[in-house]
Amino acid sequence: MGIEKTLVDRKVGDFCELQRDTITNSKSRKKNRRRPKKTVSPVQILFETCKDVFSSGGVGIVPPPQDIEKLQSVLDGIKPEDVGLTPNVPYILTNAEQRISRITYLHIYECENFSMGIFCLPPSGVIPLHNHPGMTVFSKLLFGTMHIKAYDWVVDLPAGSPTIIKPSENLVPETRLAKVKVDADFTAPCNPSILYPADGGNLHCFTAVTACAVLDVLGPPYSDPDGRHCTYYQNHPFSRFSVNGIFIAEEEKKEYEWLQERVLPDDVEVVGKMYNGPMIVDN
Template sequence: MPRNKTSLIQKIASKAYETFTNCSSAAIEENKVFVDNQAALVSLLSGVRAADLKIAPPKKASTSSPQPPSAPPVTYMHICETDVFSMGVFLLKPGASIPLHDHPGMHGMLKVLYGKVNIRCYDKLDEAEGDSERQFDPPLLPFQRVDVRRAMLRSSGQFSEQSGPCILCPLKDNLHEIDAVDGPSAFLDILAPPYDPDDGRDCHYYKVLQTAGKKLEQSIEDEAWLLEVPQPEDFWCGGEPYPGPEVSV
């Protein structure tokens, strides 16, 4: 009797565990073992499709049965989680966005499974002389100034199922926002290590500020000022079952 063939998502999980075990952000580009493992993981992720996880774009809803207002704009399919990494699928409804947020000290990999998304990534910058006197429009309240961070728009691009994965690093492209484009979308998401508020890895949300008297031109070379904010009221994430092959790590 032939042996069961290892699923692609199992191969991805096994390689993710190997890649991110004992991985630190220090001198990561000089760690040849990590770089080689990450390249192999990127190669595996580049080949994954929605059908490999037994998911498909939702059928168009009829006008006679619209979505209830309480339906979450984003849902999540949990696949697996270890101390080393977590993996799951985010599904965005048409027009939905995952607001600008961070992954403190974490690596991330996103691979679109269907639809299209725009991803904008920022890097935090060190405080510069004069930042504390900068004026914003609308003006900030005094207590808000401690939550302002100078940043740079590192990258902005559109991703589809034909695209390779978007790579997020602990120190580069770590802050990002994701918008569904022209319909629903879904992407496979790997975070390493997983969120853990008790270990300093909690999610923080931000909004881009306008400087007084000048609009921010959003190009890759631009600096921006980000204000840490509570989770936006119009964003929340529901859950739904993962229908794909079982994964063990």
Template structure:
């Protein structure tokens, strides 16, 4: 077959993402209703993707990236494609930029670094039993804010680079995460299934880690050796210092 007729890797990923996630029901709250062989094939394809496959040249770190502004957002997004089954695009973070702690209600996802390095902190929400009462926070919360507090666990903190496999999220595990650029600019491929849709209960919410009185800066407490770290999160408006601009995707055209 002539080289020009070779199917781009990103097209293969899009096709496999549609096959993998088609029919997924977010209201089932189940992490096990994806067929393992289809999910493994998608994972293998995404692991192999590189910035060059999308014609995205890695950006160099600047000595002083300058202040963020209307024409210099901290984060930009390249839209690749979106269907009723999944969305796919590339996030590009400037040096020192962060995507604040946020959630993906009822959604699956994959994050694959294309260049640079990111640190990802993943949390899971916990169901609050009737006996659980809120601790005293430092600083104290105003009474209206207490309705927006959520009990959670810090599930993992890990760094990912181009050579790493994807960071995975499901409706129940690693669903809330914060993404920080490490040691320079970075970019990652992002797949969400199904896509955000506020009309269907899939809107993005932002959170802040709370500190109970007597706790350290980690914002949580270790219950016993080997157990996960519990903490509390406050739902907040989108932080004022975060916004996402848009860039044109330069890579192969994708159709699904």
């Protein structure tokens, strides 16, 4: 019994010594241990960047050049999988017999300063020519090939012209002269495009050459109560109408078109679907 008690006492003592050493070493290891970095999704980074870039924005206010570059860089790194998309999602695969151009919109986020969303277009799908009043718009083609035609209003042709150049015919309502800024195909991956309130192609039309998706960031977003309506247009060649006091050389006429307001065409349908990408945390 005496030997067993001695062994027990020794083991308890040894354990106590071991426990003290273990505690000391454990504390040392905890001090040296690096906490694993929390992974932040690309769409969360985009959201945080938009909050910063558009924090002091407003109608007609363009963010500073360094902010434009920062947001453009973040968008440039966004891939389809970052927003939960693949080129074979069912709602962009349509058959040739479909008569209505069904566009799918995935709403990501919206506040009074900016909005984020994705338009998915089936082959030959069209987002009709429309404007972005007082907005700065960033568009990132995620996949596919898209034809973009974009315009700016003509306000300075020639020197001394009226602010808004309209055709001479009084029978043409709500029609103005615009200059073509972009008329080309774009295939992902490609650089994000930027539209400014008064230049860069503030009015544009998207036509899907193949199934495609485009991520849009608008600052500020559309708002009917605040007068930022989405207006649609029909384009006409320059030769369709005339205007007094303006001469454009024959070889330059193809760069100008008349844009006439219209309602959304009946053969276009925009359907909202649930965004299934990483969720945004708005702290």
